[in-house]
Amino acid sequence: MKxxxxxxxxxxxxxxxxxxxxxxxxxxxxxxxxxxxxIAPPTVSVRATYTGASASTVLNSVIAPLEEQINxxxxxxxxxxxxxxTGSGDISIYFKQGTDPDMAAVNVQNRVSMAQGLLxxxxxxxxxxxxxxxxxMLVVFLYMMxxxxxxxxxxxxxxxxx
Numbered sequence: 001m002k003x004x005x006x007x008x009x010x011x012x013x014x015x016x017x018x019x020x021x022x023x024x025x026x027x028x029x030x031x032x033x034x035x036x037x038x039i040a041p042p043t044v045s046v047r048a049t050y051t052g053a054s055a056s057t058v059l060n061s062v063i064a065p066l067e068e069q070i071n072x073x074x075x076x077x078x079x080x081x082x083x084x085x086t087g088s089g090d091i092s093i094y095f096k097q098g099t100d101p102d103m104a105a106v107n108v109q110n111r112v113s114m115a116q117g118l119l120x121x122x123x124x125x126x127x128x129x130x131x132x133x134x135x136x137m138l139v140v141f142l143y144m145m146x147x148x149x150x151x152x153x154x155x156x157x158x159x160x161x162x
Contacts, residue, residue: 041077042101044108046070046091048128050120058083062123066091069115073107075099092133105132 006013048062063081070079070093081091095104109130116124 041097042095042099042104043133044093044095044101044105044130045133046093046108046112046128046130048089048119048123049126050087050089050123051126053087055083055085058087058089061120063089063091065115065118066112066128069111069118070108073104073111075104101132105130 046066048058048066050058050062053061059081063083066089067079067081070076070091073093075096077094077096079091079093081089083089093104093108095101112128112130116128119128
């Protein structure tokens with residue numbers, strides 16, 4: 001097929017482009033979210049709260065013991081941690097691509113439970129939460145699209161009622 005045909009017939013080019021976009025949108029809408037490829041590595045988040053403690057206290061008495069126990073969990077790539085002056089601390093553990101997120105969360109939870117005895121009593125009383133986290137921007141995009149759709153419906157309802 002010669003490229004001159006597309007230059008001489010812009011309507012044909014436009015129709016083919018629109019058809020490709022429509023087929024892509026249909027494919028995107030019908031593909032289950034479980035079939036999307038993994039973009040970001042599996043991540044597990046560990047959160048703890050030490051009420052009334054400064055960031056340095058949280059770092060030394062909560063984050064450090066947890067990191068020591070969590071370090072070396074199976075298929076772990078690296079971890080990052082943050083502590084704030086509100087007494088909260090967060091550790092994010094990143095795993096190799098292909099690691100089962102549920103198993104990774106269980107392994108991290110087992111390590112966190114081993115560190116419970118090293119933590120201050122107030123932290124263990126409030127609790128240390130472990131949860132898997134999806135860091136893919138695709139999920140954020142889908143969430144934002146749903147929010148925009150809800151906002152549009154609300155706007156239409158408001159305009160109709162006035």
